[in-house]
Amino acid sequence: MNVMNSASSTLNEETLQPVPTNSGQQRRYGDFPTFPAALDYAAQGNAGFNIYSGKGVLLEALPYKKLREQAIETGLRLLGMGLQPGDRVAIVAESDGDFARIFFGCQYAGLVSAPLPLPVAFAGKEAYLATLRGMITSAGASAVIIPQIIEGWTNDIVSGLGLVFAGSPAELMARPVPEIALPEIKPEALSYLQFSSGSTRFPMGVCVSQKSGMANVAAIAHDGLQVRETDDRCVSWLPLYHDMGLVGFFLTPMTCQLTVDMLPTREFARRPHVWLDLISRNRGTLAYSPSFGYELCARRPAAEGLDLSSWRVAGIGGDMIRxxxxxxxxxxxxxxxxxxxxxxxxxxxxxxxxxxxxxPLNTGIQTDTVDLSVLESQGLAVAPKSANAPSRTFVLCGKVLPHHGLEVRDAEGNVLPDRTVGTIFVRGPSLMDGYFRQPEETIKAIDTQKWLNTGDLGYMLNGQIVVTGRAKDLIIINGRNIWPQDLEWSAENELPTLRSRDVAVFSLEKGEQEEIVALIQCRATTPETREELRSEAASLFRRLHGVEVSVVLVPPHALPQTSSGKLTRAKARTMFLSGVFEPQPEVEPA
Structure with a gap:
């Protein structure tokens, strides 16, 4: 029997009611062996997903009970095409019910989901297609599901890839449901591949097993968010192709029987206030965003009648916290x-x-302000020597989850004391199995004791981790360790015409020395105004940071971003060296 009801079905908006907040069942905090087992339990209650348009109109109410039925049918359809457990299914991830049906269908069928990004953060069709094809190839996908919004690009995406199936959710759902048995899903089985937001030039899929995925969502629900027995509700615009959206506000809520109100990621930047409106009218309690999401919301005053008093966890993640x-x-x-x-x-x-x-919950943002000169020259996070001394404020990001470990180490592997900057290492049951079909890269990342080198720098403070930046982005000038975000944030804060994510800073080799380059998005068109911005920025860097910076003005929206909206300095540097931005100083590639 076909019980599929697509989100595109004709529905009377006046009669469509959202899935309620409370599930009506005893709360379980992800204590299941697999995601299918978690959905089996969630389906016994009343919670589920509510799919909204970018304008806040309810498009589909999808209780977990109905989702389970539809997911099982979808999984059977995929197996009926000849796919075998362990095969990869790439899903271009729109925030809708079809993604939920296909993702969980893969889970029930023993297939490995590989959520892929929408084109929202890419500079043009060709760059997007190249990235997508690279991810599909890296995953060794046998099937690719492409949502209606980019259905016209299907041939460009899949041509020559030799897939068993390539088409839209509607085409998949039109397939017959075969009468075959679903496989047994074991905790050690691979659940999905997560392409990190920086996976562009050489995409590497992170292997998340049923067991490691369940370990993380259980810790998030029980220890991180401390989900309550009743009345908690999630509201999210986060992309389902990014770990914060997929795990934080898709998998975790289902595994602890929470209802989620989902907005389309691609429309958030145009209507960020809809996110707040949904929290207000549905009495949302749990919602996350990178810093730029809060910035977009704060550009306009609170709407009349807006009530955010129910919002008990306003999380920040996905990038450096500002x-x-x-x-x-x-x-x-x-x-x-x-x-x-x-x-x-x-x-x-x-x-x-x-x-x-x-x-710790209910404490707000806790910060640590340190002497910038000492940090750069000695790698020590100490209080400023005077009120006028250059300083940097960092955010404390809390204690490591139970049953996990975290250390800050020096280059020789020694664990460092509080307030000493080093590389952050972590281990625990949530760690990936490795990078998919990339054994050499896996060995580089995870040592024989199962510690993961995160590639992040930071320091410990009273049991909490403070993240200072990515090791690969660090700029070393005359013995000083300079974080590019310090320069970027200074410009964006001090120069009134600039906004968040308008500046990208990186270094280049020039002869025997490194040169710092700042790409700045400029909206001005007159030569005088442009030169004034260039001069002000160079002077600002010299005055606040004591460094000479080559300032290059670029058009608005020219700086590359990751699929999650983060600035990607590495790609900006590559574009600069390839001559995309003109004019540019004479430099030698590193």
Whole structure:
């Protein structure tokens, strides 16, 4: 029997009611062996997914009970095509019910889901197609599901890849449901491949097993978010092709029987206030965003009648946390009932499924202001020597999750004391099995004692981790360790015409020395105004950071971003060296 009801079905909006907040069943915090087992339990209650348009109109109410039925049918359809357990199914991840049906269909069928990005963050069709084809090839996918929004690009995406199936969700759902048995899903089985947001030139899929995925969502629900027995509800615009959206606000809620109100990622930047409106009218309690999401919301005043008093965990993740943006947001929406103590800092990455640490709940953002000169020259995070000394404020990202470990080490592998910057290592049951079909890269990342080198730098402070940046982005000038985000944030904060993510800073080899380059998105068109911005920026870097910087102005929207909206300095540097941005200083490639 076909019980499929697509989100595109004709529905009377007046009669369509959202899935309720409370499941009506005893809360379980992800204590299941597999994701199918978790959905089997969630299907016994009333919770589920509500799919909204970018304008906040309810398009589909999908209780977990109905999702389970539809997912099983979808999994059988995939197996009926000749796919075998362990085969990979790439899903271009729109935030809708079709993605949920296909993702969980793969879970029931023993197939390995590989969520792929939408083109929202890519600079043009060709760059997007190249990235997508690279991910499909890296995953060794046998089938690719392409949503209606880019259905016209299907041939460009899949041509020559030799797939068993390539088509839209509607085409998949039109297939017959065969009368065959589903396989037994074991905890050690591979659940999905997560392509990290930086996976562009050489995509590497992170292997997340049923067991490691369940370990992380259980820790997030029980120890991180401390999900309550009743009345918690999630509201999310986060992309389902990124670990924060997929694990944090798709898998975790299902495994602890929470309802989620989902908005399309591709429309968030145009209508960020819809996110807040949904939290208000549905009494959402749990919602996350990178810093830039809060910044977009704070650009306009609180709407009349907006009530954010139910929002108890306003999480920040996915990028370096910018405290001043959160301060502006808290001030802007205090009149709407927002409590700044709801801000929740956390740290994580796809290689650990998602979460590694959470700050204590209900304490707001805790910061540590350090002497920038000492940090750069000695790698020590100490208080500024004077009120006028250059300083940098970092956010404390909490203690490592139970049953996991975290250490900060020096180059020789020694564990460092508090306030000494080193490389962050983690281990625990949430760690990936490795990079898919990349044994050499896996060995580089995970040592024989199962410690993962995160590639991040940071320091410990009273049991909490403070992240200072990515090791690969660090700029070394005359013995100083300079973090590019320090320069980027200074420009974006001090120069009134600049916005968040308008500046990309990196270094280049020039002779025997390194040269710092800042690419700045400029909206001005007159030569005088452009030259004024260039001069002001160079002077600012010299005055606040004591470094000479070659400032290059680029058009708006020219700086590359990852699929999750983060600035990618490595790609910006490559584009600069290839002559995409003109004019440019004479430099030698590193």
């Amino acid at each position: 405290p001043h943006i959160l301060e502006i947001f808290a001030e802007r929406f205090a009149s709407a009932g927002f409590d700044k103590r709801a801000f929740e800092a956390s740290y994580g990455m796809a290689e650990a499924t998602l979460a590694i640490s959470f700050a």
